[in-house]
Amino acid sequence: MTVSGAEAFYxxxxxxxxxxxxxxxxxxxxxxxxxxxxxxxLGRVVEQRPDGRPQMRxxxxxxxxxxxVPIRPLTVTTRVLRAGRSVELxxxxxxxxxxxxxxxxxxxxxKTAPDSVPEVSPGPRVPGPGAVSSQQFFxxxxxxxxxxxxxxxxxxxxxxxPGPATAWxxxxxxxxxxxxxxxxxxxxxxxxxxxxxSATLDFQRYVxxxxxxxxxxxxxxxxEWVCLDARxxxxxxxxxxxxxxxxxxxxxLGRGTQSLYVTARG
Numbered sequence: 001m002t003v004s005g006a007e008a009f010y011x012x013x014x015x016x017x018x019x020x021x022x023x024x025x026x027x028x029x030x031x032x033x034x035x036x037x038x039x040x041x042l043g044r045v046v047e048q049r050p051d052g053r054p055q056m057r058x059x060x061x062x063x064x065x066x067x068x069v070p071i072r073p074l075t076v077t078t079r080v081l082r083a084g085r086s087v088e089l090x091x092x093x094x095x096x097x098x099x100x101x102x103x104x105x106x107x108x109x110x111k112t113a114p115d116s117v118p119e120v121s122p123g124p125r126v127p128g129p130g131a132v133s134s135q136q137f138f139x140x141x142x143x144x145x146x147x148x149x150x151x152x153x154x155x156x157x158x159x160x161x162p163g164p165a166t167a168w169x170x171x172x173x174x175x176x177x178x179x180x181x182x183x184x185x186x187x188x189x190x191x192x193x194x195x196x197x198s199a200t201l202d203f204q205r206y207v208x209x210x211x212x213x214x215x216x217x218x219x220x221x222x223x224e225w226v227c228l229d230a231r232x233x234x235x236x237x238x239x240x241x242x243x244x245x246x247x248x249x250x251x252x253l254g255r256g257t258q259s260l261y262v263t264a265r266g
Contacts, residue, residue: 003071008177009037009149009189010074016045018074023173025071025145027137027196032068034146035103039063039213040175040188042092042105045076047184049090056088056109057220058184063213064104072096086111121219123251127155129168129225135159138196138203149173150190155227159196164231167197170224183221187246190226191215191256194244198230207265208232208240210258215246217254225249228256238262 003022010018018041026034043061046052075095082089088109095101137147138159149172157165169190174181195210227247234240240260246253 006177008174010041010175011177012179013073016076018076018176020071020074022071022144023146023149024069025142027140027145027147029068030142031071033071034192035063035065035069035210035213036146036189036192037175038069038074038094038103039105039192040185041074042076042094042103043107043184043188044175044182045078046090046092046105046107046109047182049078051080053088053111055111055113057112058107058217059110060108060214060216061188062106065102065211065213066104067100067102069094069102070096070099072099081106121251124247124249125245125252126166126227126229126247128249129153129170129227131155132168150193157198159199162200162202163198164229165197166227166229167193168225168227169193170226186224187217187221187226187254188215190228191244191246192258194228194230194256195232195242195258195260197228197244198232198242200232200234201262205265206262208234208260208262210242210260212259213256214258215254215256217246219250219253221248221253223249232260234260234262 009023024033024037078092090107092105093101094103132153132155140147151170153168155166175185228244230244232242240262242258244256
């Protein structure tokens with residue numbers, strides 16, 4: 001397993017090739033990444049496309065998570081599926097060295113023109129991060145990982161309480177070493193945590209893994225903090241849905257949803 005020692009989630013080796021660090025490690029498998037950092041990586045590569053148009057902004061990203069993302073060097077590929085005047089559709093895929101494609105994103109971009117229409121967006125709906133204190137993740141058996149790279153503050157609930165929860169999250173390290181964190185990267189790094197934030201079943205007794213993630217944004221994010229006001233619903237047949245209202249300190253900015261495979265451990 002090749003791991004960079006950079007103080008970031010990834011180190012860039014080429015325009016399309018990235019070396020993960022230990023900060024990408026998820027809580028369940030020492031050799032696999034939390035899905036948040038690779039989701040943000042795909043979004044960042046789409047933002048940086050040489051043929052990208054500056055007036056186009058990401059409105060929706062849908063991820064298919066085919067298999068766990070290993071902590072190995074990763075190559076990202078992109079292709080334009082549709083390049084319209086007002087709407088653009090781009091696909092980005094993530095493949096580890098010596099492996100199969102592990103994650104694919106379909107990104108919808110919409111043309112923007114500042115101050116061209118009236119803004120209709122509510123103000124703050126949840127207590128801000130300054131009104132609550134930091135909390136630890138649930139116990140994780142290794143010292144470095146996603147759980148140490150993220151600052152988490154709960155306005156309601158916690159990782160150790162089942163049921164709906166409201167958590168503010170902030171990246172402690174950059175997505176890519178030596179590169180500025182973009183507002184989109186902050187949202188995408190956090191959004192995959194909705195399932196864990198709002199877990200309704202006991203971690204020790206049940207597995208509830210998301211096979212996808214969709215993030216829709218009606219407004220461009222602002223600031224360092226992203227809030228997930230999250231809840232999870234589970235059907236007795238073994239399918240669940242985690243839904244997160246996404247906020248920054250200005251107010252609501254979008255939603256995230258995750259389809260869950262749910263089963264008893266063992």
